[in-house]
Each structure stands twice: as structure tokens, then as C-alpha cells.
Amino acid sequence: MTIHEARHLLDPFPTFGLGTIRLFRPGFAQQSLARWKAAGRIIRVASGHYVFPGSVSDETDLFAIANSLYRPSYVSLETALSVHGLIPETIHSVTSVTTRKTRRVDSPVGSFSYRTLGTRLFFGYVRQEGRRHPCMIARPEKAILDFLYLNPSYDRPDALRELRIDPEAFSGLSQRRLDAYCRRFGKGSLEHRLRALEVVMSDAGT
Incomplete structure (x- = not known):
């Protein structure tokens, strides 16, 4: 799954985590989530909860x-x-x-x-x-x-x-x-x- 696919699939969710992603891609690896975070593609809000940069505006x-x-x-x-x-x-x-x-x-x-x-x-x-x-x-x-x-x-x-x-x-x-x-x-x-x-x-x- 690319980050662009993830944005499209996860848009209906206020926050998402590994379990949310695996609803769409059961084999998605924890390491991929960690790489996205390290690259600044996602923001960790709390344990198991992430958002995309720019998704919070009001x-x-x-x-x-x-x-x-x-x-x-x-x-x-x-x-x-x-x-x-x-x-x-x-x-x-x-x-x-x-x-x-x-x-x-x-x-x-x-x-x-x-x-x-x-x-x-x-x-x-x-x-x-x-x-x-x-x-x-x-x-x-x-x-x-x-x-x-x-x-x-x-x-x-x-x-x-x-x-x-x-x-x-x-x-x-x-x-x-x-x-x-x-x-x-x-x-x-x-x-x-x-x-x-x-x-x-x-x-x-x-």
C-alpha cells in the first residue's frame, strides 16, 4: 500500500492504526507504519492512533x-x-x-x-x-x-x-x-x- 492509497482508504476515520489499515490490507506490516512515521508521512497522536499531516484544520x-x-x-x-x-x-x-x-x-x-x-x-x-x-x-x-x-x-x-x-x-x-x-x-x-x-x-x- 502506498501512502496515497492509505490517505484515500483511511479518510473516513478520524484516526487510524495498524488494525484499521489491515481492514483493507490484511498483510500490511507494522514496519511500514513505522517507516511512514519516521518519514513524517503520518503523525502519532497516541498509542495506536495516527493522523495524516494537514488533516486537522478546525x-x-x-x-x-x-x-x-x-x-x-x-x-x-x-x-x-x-x-x-x-x-x-x-x-x-x-x-x-x-x-x-x-x-x-x-x-x-x-x-x-x-x-x-x-x-x-x-x-x-x-x-x-x-x-x-x-x-x-x-x-x-x-x-x-x-x-x-x-x-x-x-x-x-x-x-x-x-x-x-x-x-x-x-x-x-x-x-x-x-x-x-x-x-x-x-x-x-x-x-x-x-x-x-x-x-x-x-x-x-x-
Whole structure:
């Protein structure tokens, strides 16, 4: 297999590895993959995960890579809050949640961090079409709840203000969905943090 054939065959995959290539060329040798890497024809993102140079050009490419590196996972927390216009910061590490162990991956194409959620809390995300590949990302309501659940120190008005959540963007969320998702967590402490955030948002909007 030439590198040009590989680009054509592997384009549907956000990342690829030896196993992916062998779906098309069962006899493909590990040494060929190593030679491509040494020659700069492919970039190693993590163990068993590679991309082609120039294949990552916008945030949706990074989101699809984040989904592919660690499964199951979906983009959430600070990254999703930024994407949905809830916080002003540009997030330099793609943040996700997973049912697996907490993990961080630093690579030439970007940094990816994963926080653990229980299996029953793995909901509230949607498929979003990207430039080249679809990705899974939290709904804005779930991104807020994921963040508050995994960061319990944000339980007071002064701490919640530090998040710099945009009151107008917050007012556009579905209150029904927020409440329904919050009930599914089954944590009174999370509901307390959500209600405190709602008060902060109400005060900021007046």
C-alpha cells in the first residue's frame, strides 16, 4: 500500500492504526507504519492512533479525534461550554467525559483530557457534523451539569461567577431539559449548585 492509497482508504476515520489499515490490507506490516512515521508521512497522536499531516484544520477535527482516541466518550465540560457560547474562553485542551478512567493525551495536534462519569450518567450528547467527520458533543444543558458534578467546589455565588457564564446564553437553555437531566443525576448537592447558578445568572441579567 502506498501512502496515497492509505490517505484515500483511511479518510473516513478520524484516526487510524495498524488494525484499521489491515481492514483493507490484511498483510500490511507494522514496519511500514513505522517507516511512514519516521518519514513524517503520518503523525502519532497516541498509542495506536495516527493522523495524516494537514488533516486537522478546525475544532471539529479535534473533537472527532477526541472521540476516537478514547471510547466511549463525548466532548463536554469547558470545551462544550465554549462551543455553545456559554463561556468566553477559547479552550486549548479538548475536554471530554468517559465511562473509563480519567486520562490526558498530549500530542502534536492537540491536547485531550477525559474525566470519568458513571455509565448511568453517560447521556445528553448529540452527533454534530464536522468538516470531515461527525463528533459527539454534550448538549449545553448537559455540559453545565457535567461540569458542576465533576467540580463540586463551584457551590457558592462567588465561585460560580468566576465561570463567567454568559447570562443571555444561559437564558436560552431549556429549563425543562436542565431539570430533567439534573434529576437523572440523583444528587441533591448537584441540584443545589444548579439552583445557585440560576440565581447568579438571574442577578447578572437584571
